[in-house]
Amino acid sequence: AAEFELTYSTTYSPTHPYGKADEAWIKRIEEQTNGRVKITAFWGGALINSREGIDELNAGVADMAYIAPIYATSGYDLNRLTPQFFYGYGDALKVLEVYMQLWKEYPQFAEELGGAQVLGYNVGTPMHLMLREKPFHQLSDLQGLRIRSAVDYIGALKAAGAEGVTMPMTETYPSLQRGVLDGVIAPYEALKSLSFAEVIKYYSELPHSRGAYPSRAINAAAWARLPDDIKQVFLDNIDFLTRTTYELSQAAEDEGKAYGEQLGVQFNAVAPEVIAEYSAAFEPAARETARELDQKGLPGTEIFEKIRAAIND
Amino acid sequence: MDFIDTTLKRICGAAGVIGIAAILGLMGLTVVTVVLRAMRIAFPGTYSLSELLLIPAVSISIAYAAMYNEHTRAVIFVERISNARLRHFIHGLMLIVGSLFWVVVAWATIKEAIRRMAQNELSPIINVPVAPFRWAMAAAVILCVIVLLWQGFKLLRGVPVEDESEHYAEPKE
Amino acid sequence: MTAPTVGLIGILVLFSLIGFGMPIGFAMGLVGFTGFAFLVSFDAAIVRTGVTTYNLATNYAIGTVPLFLFMAHILFSAGIGRDLFDFAAKWIGRQRGGLAMATIGASAGFASVNASSLAATATMGLIALPEMRKHNYSLSLASGSVVAGGTIGSLIPPSGMLIIYGILTETSIGRLFSAGIIPGILLALFYMIAVGIWCRVDPAAGPRGPKYSWREKLLSFTKIGEVLALFVLVMGGIIGGWFTATEAGAVGAAGAILIALIRRRLTLQSFRNAIYATLKTTGMIFGILFGAMVFNSFVTATTIPMRVIDFVATGDFPPMVVLLLILLIYFFLGMILDASAMMTLTVPLFFPIVTSLGFDAILFGVLVVRMTEIALITPPVGMNVYVLSGIAKDIPMTTMFRGAMPFVAADVLHVTALILFPPLVLWLAYL
Ligand code: NA
Ligand code: NA
Numbered sequence: 001a002a003e004f005e006l007t008y009s010t011t012y013s014p015t016h017p018y019g020k021a022d023e024a025w026i027k028r029i030e031e032q033t034n035g036r037v038k039i040t041a042f043w044g045g046a047l048i049n050s051r052e053g054i055d056e057l058n059a060g061v062a063d064m065a066y067i068a069p070i071y072a073t074s075g076y077d078l079n080r081l082t083p084q085f086f087y088g089y090g091d092a093l094k095v096l097e098v099y100m101q102l103w104k105e106y107p108q109f110a111e112e113l114g115g116a117q118v119l120g121y122n123v124g125t126p127m128h129l130m131l132r133e134k135p136f137h138q139l140s141d142l143q144g145l146r147i148r149s150a151v152d153y154i155g156a157l158k159a160a161g162a163e164g165v166t167m168p169m170t171e172t173y174p175s176l177q178r179g180v181l182d183g184v185i186a187p188y189e190a191l192k193s194l195s196f197a198e199v200i201k202y203y204s205e206l207p208h209s210r211g212a213y214p215s216r217a218i219n220a221a222a223w224a225r226l227p228d229d230i231k232q233v234f235l236d237n238i239d240f241l242t243r244t245t246y247e248l249s250q251a252a253e254d255e256g257k258a259y260g261e262q263l264g265v266q267f268n269a270v271a272p273e274v275i276a277e278y279s280a281a282f283e284p285a286a287r288e289t290a291r292e293l294d295q296k297g298l299p300g301t302e303i304f305e306k307i308r309a310a311i312n313d
Numbered sequence: 314m315d316f317i318d319t320t321l322k323r324i325c326g327a328a329g330v331i332g333i334a335a336i337l338g339l340m341g342l343t344v345v346t347v348v349l350r351a352m353r354i355a356f357p358g359t360y361s362l363s364e365l366l367l368i369p370a371v372s373i374s375i376a377y378a379a380m381y382n383e384h385t386r387a388v389i390f391v392e393r394i395s396n397a398r399l400r401h402f403i404h405g406l407m408l409i410v411g412s413l414f415w416v417v418v419a420w421a422t423i424k425e426a427i428r429r430m431a432q433n434e435l436s437p438i439i440n441v442p443v444a445p446f447r448w449a450m451a452a453a454v455i456l457c458v459i460v461l462l463w464q465g466f467k468l469l470r471g472v473p474v475e476d477e478s479e480h481y482a483e484p485k486e
Numbered sequence: 487m488t489a490p491t492v493g494l495i496g497i498l499v500l501f502s503l504i505g506f507g508m509p510i511g512f513a514m515g516l517v518g519f520t521g522f523a524f525l526v527s528f529d530a531a532i533v534r535t536g537v538t539t540y541n542l543a544t545n546y547a548i549g550t551v552p553l554f555l556f557m558a559h560i561l562f563s564a565g566i567g568r569d570l571f572d573f574a575a576k577w578i579g580r581q582r583g584g585l586a587m588a589t590i591g592a593s594a595g596f597a598s599v600n601a602s603s604l605a606a607t608a609t610m611g612l613i614a615l616p617e618m619r620k621h622n623y624s625l626s627l628a629s630g631s632v633v634a635g636g637t638i639g640s641l642i643p644p645s646g647m648l649i650i651y652g653i654l655t656e657t658s659i660g661r662l663f664s665a666g667i668i669p670g671i672l673l674a675l676f677y678m679i680a681v682g683i684w685c686r687v688d689p690a691a692g693p694r695g696p697k698y699s700w701r702e703k704l705l706s707f708t709k710i711g712e713v714l715a716l717f718v719l720v721m722g723g724i725i726g727g728w729f730t731a732t733e734a735g736a737v738g739a740a741g742a743i744l745i746a747l748i749r750r751r752l753t754l755q756s757f758r759n760a761i762y763a764t765l766k767t768t769g770m771i772f773g774i775l776f777g778a779m780v781f782n783s784f785v786t787a788t789t790i791p792m793r794v795i796d797f798v799a800t801g802d803f804p805p806m807v808v809l810l811l812i813l814l815i816y817f818f819l820g821m822i823l824d825a826s827a828m829m830t831l832t833v834p835l836f837f838p839i840v841t842s843l844g845f846d847a848i849l850f851g852v853l854v855v856r857m858t859e860i861a862l863i864t865p866p867v868g869m870n871v872y873v874l875s876g877i878a879k880d881i882p883m884t885t886m887f888r889g890a891m892p893f894v895a896a897d898v899l900h901v902t903a904l905i906l907f908p909p910l911v912l913w914l915a916y917l
Contacts, residue, residue, distance in 0.1 A: 013654050013655070013833070013834030013837070014834055014835075014838060015654075015655055015656050015834070015837065015838070016656070019834070040789070040792070042786060042792075043830075043834035043835065044654055044829075044830035044831065044833065044834045045830055046782075046786045046827070046830050046831045047783065047786050047787070049537055049538075049541060051537075051541070052533075052537045052541075055533060055537070056530075056533055056534060056537060059527075059529050059530045059532070059533035059534070060526060060527050060529060060530040061526065061530045061533060061534050073429075073434050073435075073436075073437070073443065074429055074432035074433065074434035074435070074443075075428075075429075075432045144353055146350070146355070151437040151438060154357060154438060158355075158357075163355035163356075163357055164357060165357065165360070166357075166360050166361065166437065166438065167360060167730075168360075168546055168547060169653065170547060170646060170649045170650065170653065171546075171547070171730055171732060173649060173652075173659045173660075174643075174644055174649075174730060174731065175727075175730055177660070178724065178725065178726070178727035178730075179726075179727030180350075180727050180728070180729065180730055192656060193653070193656040194652075194653060194656075194659075195652060195657075195658050195659040195660055198658060198659070198660040199660070329762070329765055332765050333761050333762070333764075333765055336552050336553070336556060336761070336764060336765070336768070337761070339549070339552070339553065339736065340553055340556065340736045340739050340740055341740075342736075343553070343729075343733050343735075343736030343737070344736055344737060344740045346733075347723075347728060347729045347733055347736075347737060350728075350729075351728060360546060363546055363549060364544040364545075364546060364549070365544075367543060367544055367545070367546070367549040368543050368544060370549075370552055370768065371542075371543045371549075371552075371768065371772050372543055373765075373769075374552070374765045374766070374768040374769035374772060375769045375772055375773050375776070376769070377765050377766060377769050378765075378766050378767075378768075378769025378770045378773060379769070379773075381766055383766045383767075383769060383770045383876060384509035384510075384511060384512070384769070384770055384773045384774075384876070385509060385510050385511070385770055385773070385774060385872045385873075385875045385876040386504075386507050386508065386509045386510065387504050387505065387507065387510065387875075387883045387884075388507055388882070388883075389505075389882055389883060389884050390505045390506070390507070391505075391506060391507040392882075403506055403507060404507055406506075407503070407506055407507050407508035407509075408508075408509075410503075410508065410516070411503075411508045411509055411512030411513065411516060412512070413516055414511075414512045414515035414516040414519060414777065414780075415512070415515075417515070417516075417519050417531075417532065417535055418515070418535060418536075418539050418776065420532060421532045421533070421535045421536030421539065422536060422539070422540065424532065424536065425536045425540065447540070450540070450543060
């Protein structure tokens with residue numbers, strides 16, 4: 001038996017790009033530690049939830065876990081709230097670069113996680129607008145539409161006269177199918193993985209950045225049990241896990257797009273001035289969030305300004 | 314003993330009204346959303362609000378069901394015990410031991426309520442503080458524990474609980 | 487002590503506690519918590535319990551259950567359910583077991599507007615069961631047809647289970663929905679045939695009702711106007727895109743109240759009865775679900791399901807043997823786990839094995855969903871039976887499980903038919 005047996009829990013399954021990345025990473029860790037570490041994975045959210053993932057990780061429900069501070073309902077304020085400052089970004093790698101720089105500059109990000117050591121980061125590929133009836137070209141096209149969306153995008157949708165609906169993902173497919181919804185904000189990949197290509201006709205490339213966030217971590221107790229040389233293997237693989245997750249996600253994006261084309265989904269680009277106009281609607285809410293972070297003694301506005309300045313580089 | 318019985322019944326009755334209001338509210342909210350949607354009037358926040366309403370609906374119903382002995386039990390073996398006193402004793406013991414699970418749930422709920430309250434947890438979109446709902450859940454679960462302990466205590470002393478007759482009715486087949 | 491050993495001990499303790507009459511949900515929760523604390527840690531068990539119970543209490547999809555229950559209680563209180571079965575009694579009551587067949591048929595109909603097996607079971611338990619008892623059906627046939635009927639729903643769209651499978655495996659949800667239709671109808675037929683055979687073997691189980699004239703039969707149509715109106719409202723609303731299947735519970739309950747009011751069949755007293763009964767039934771169901779959620783985490787932590795999967799994955803078996811082994815594993819896991827836990831725990835691991843052996847992802851999906859539903863009626867952990875048991879307290883649970891057995895046998899034949907003739911599943915899916 002291995003010297004160090006660790007459990008890893010994720011809400012994804014091994015067919016999902018994040019799950020595939022996990023599998024590759026687990027294999028690599030086991031190899032590079034010469035079998036001294038053995039990792040047992042629990043898939044599909046069998047052990048740890050996405051909403052309370054960090055809490056459960058820190059309580060020791062599993063030694064390591066996929067975490068998503070952006071889904072938490074409170075706490076982890078910087079990690080949870082700063083991803084929304086990336087509105088308007090269309091290039092995921094650029095987001096990642098800016099975000100990693102911020103993590104280096106502000107130790108507060110790491111301090112929030114209750115002692116957990118981050119083992120990998122995710123950057124979301126931008127999501128776009130999928131619609132049933134007609135493509136999106138200008139903001140007025142959104143008027144009166146009902147669109148399944150993450151909470152962060154609801155304000156901008158509202159500004160354009162659309163209703164953002166936070167319906168659970170499992171409800172979304174039948175709702176698009178029957179017309180309870182007019183559209184959904186989702187990435188290319190969802191055309192295939194969530195079968196949306198079957199129920200929408202138009203894919204309009206209006207970017208909704210998802211920012212970046214720490215996505216895999218090991219809790220303090222499990223981390224403390226590991227000797228330095230093994231810790232080093234994990235640390236050396238942060239970049240591998242981050243990059244693999246991104247590359248596999250990008251591959252899934254391409255696959256999703258190809259699948260959409262095959263099913264006759266019509267793709268269209270959106271004019272840069274329309275994107276800029278739409279993005280501007282995100283600013284007030286983002287500034288407000290930044291101010292709230294400031295009030296808690298966190299560098300909210302500072303980070304906000306840095307992220308906004310970087311988009312223009 | 315009668316005093317405790319009546320008091321518990323009154324508390325459960327009052328809680329029951331809140332639970333019923335939550336269920337009716339849930340129904341009303343959904344129907345209103347559907348109607349407004351048909352009129353193309355946006356009503357965001359339905360999902361957030363529904364999730365909040367579900368908390369009292371579900372947790373109070375659990376305490377209420379305990380009061381009226383509605384929680385499903387398998388009585389196949391215990392009903393063969395002919396000595397009523399022993400049967401009640403075992404039933405009471407099982408309720409008291411079983412209430413430990415609800416003690417755990419209450420503990421976990423309170424712990425989380427305290428932590429989340431400090432973090433000022435808000436329900437998305439509608440921005441309603443979630444803490445009162447977490448506390449309501451804790452209160453309902455504690456009520457459930459008290460009801461179970463009281464009923465267990467009564468059974469240990471050989472006093473049957475509500476609906477006991479239904480449980481031990483001889484089925485015809 | 488190894489984790490699987492702890493798991494087996496936990497299961498033994500669970501059965502003992504249930505045997506001594508501890509409420510089932512409490513026993514599952516207590517064993518689940520203690521076992522998880524023993525295997526992982528006390529702190530982890532507290533947090534896990536808090537997370538799973540809170541998530542259950544705020545789960546929008548499961549939250550539809552109280553509203554479907556409310557609808558059922560209204561239909562029951564207003565006597566509308568009774569009318570439906572009077573109608574059935576007039577038309578097929580003469581047939582042996584006719585009302586049990588009608589129950590199956592009504593369950594299949596209800597399945598087309600509802601995605602929850604528990605809600606379906608509770609509804610038929612309130613509406614169909616009393617009518618079958620009134621017509622002197624055996625308790626085992628009556629309760630068996632109700633709990634089995636409740637499992638049809640996940641094959642007939644809308645189906646939450648098929649969506650979860652689709653998302654977990656990135657399989658086309660549209661195709662899964664189409665794929666479920668023929669097996670769903672076929673299953674209802676298999677169940678009806680099971681009722682027919684049962685009543686042939688034991689004619690007293692579902693006795694013939696009195697004979698009715700054609701005039702009486704035709705007149706009975708006037709009595710089912712309410713149910714038809716409600717069905718058309720809910721079904722039409724879902725198909726027309728006015729509301730989702732989850733919202734259908736609320737619309738159905740409001741519709742039932744409205745219809746009962748218009749037809750002057752609802753008194754304040756019967757409304758009160760209905761809402762208080764809803765509160766009790768909701769508590770009863772969630773009392774079990776709370777415990778089941780905590781117990782699921784324990785079963786996961788025992789690594790028993792994983793080891794069984796490993797056995798299949800690493801063994802060098804021919805493809806058909808692997809598939810059958812997997813179905814067999816589902817059958818046994820289904821004895822102790824609830825449907826959604828079985829799905830999330832096993833599908834991510836079985837799916838790659840099964841598809842790499844050349845089996846169709848859609849076919850496997852339908853089979854898995856079917857297996858997770860059979861789990862609802864097999865002892866000792868059978869959610870549908872627990873739910874019905876809470877509604878019909880005087881019927882022993884063993885009678886219900888015994889009553890479900892012939893339907894489980896029908897299920898085995900049904901699953902066999904799907905494996906032997908995949909077009910039953912795939913024809914509509916790939917049309
Ligand atoms: Na269904
Ligand atoms: Na079972």
